[in-house]
Amino acid sequence: MIKIAPSILSADFSRLGDEVARAEKSGADIIHIDVMDGYFVPNITVGPPVVKAIRPYTKLPMDVHLMVKEPDRYIDKFYDAGADIISVHVEACTHLHSTIQSIKQKGIKAGVVLNPATPLSHIKWILNDIDMVLLMTVNPGFGGQKYIDSVTEKFRELKEMITKRGLDIDIEVDGGIRPDNIYKVTEAGANVIVAGSSIYNAPDMAQMIKTLRENSYKEEK
Ligand SMILES: O=C(CO)[C@H](O)[C@H](O)COP(=O)(O)O
Numbered sequence: 001m002i003k004i005a006p007s008i009l010s011a012d013f014s015r016l017g018d019e020v021a022r023a024e025k026s027g028a029d030i031i032h033i034d035v036m037d038g039y040f041v042p043n044i045t046v047g048p049p050v051v052k053a054i055r056p057y058t059k060l061p062m063d064v065h066l067m068v069k070e071p072d073r074y075i076d077k078f079y080d081a082g083a084d085i086i087s088v089h090v091e092a093c094t095h096l097h098s099t100i101q102s103i104k105q106k107g108i109k110a111g112v113v114l115n116p117a118t119p120l121s122h123i124k125w126i127l128n129d130i131d132m133v134l135l136m137t138v139n140p141g142f143g144g145q146k147y148i149d150s151v152t153e154k155f156r157e158l159k160e161m162i163t164k165r166g167l168d169i170d171i172e173v174d175g176g177i178r179p180d181n182i183y184k185v186t187e188a189g190a191n192v193i194v195a196g197s198s199i200y201n202a203p204d205m206a207q208m209i210k211t212l213r214e215n216s217y218k219e220e221k
């Protein structure tokens, strides 16, 4: 089952509540929120007060992608703000297992994110404890970048690791997803699809989400 998760990074920041509601109305399954600290990544975006402010505008799960150093410092705050899924970068955590436990203790889903060049071996010993793995297909920090093709193979390997252990873990893709490349990642194993610029810059958001969903099951003609 494919889930489409618009990233509000490309939304109109002056009216984020409406932009989140528009994504739900247009057929989205999850709202993806990119949190950047200007330290782990060069960009700075939003924090817990903004997540809390947009929470009433949608009933969809809010998937908070933390691109911050030492994310442990913020788990309580994002949980209180209304996050349903919190994902942390393996590159940003000193004690990954402990960070994941802190998220799970809140009763919400925990995800681990890998940058394009980070090997899957980093999650070998945490796989049994998490709900989602997010593979970045751009270098984190900005929307509108080009999909890095070499990561496609990593999805296949991850899917195999998960299947071999009989686990039920979502595989999320984030970065550069558009109608013409979505199939190659879904075919390789991804089932949660983040898309920012392609969805928020589309002239018709509902049509774009529909096209992404359709194309995720078949190669574009
Ligand atoms: O995490 C991110 C960037 O660090 C964003 O979620 C991602 O890049 C989505 O934007 P786009 O679909 O435009 O690539």
Ligand SMILES: [Fe+2]
Binding pocket: 007, 032, 033, 034, 065, 174, 194
């Ligand atoms: Fe993201």
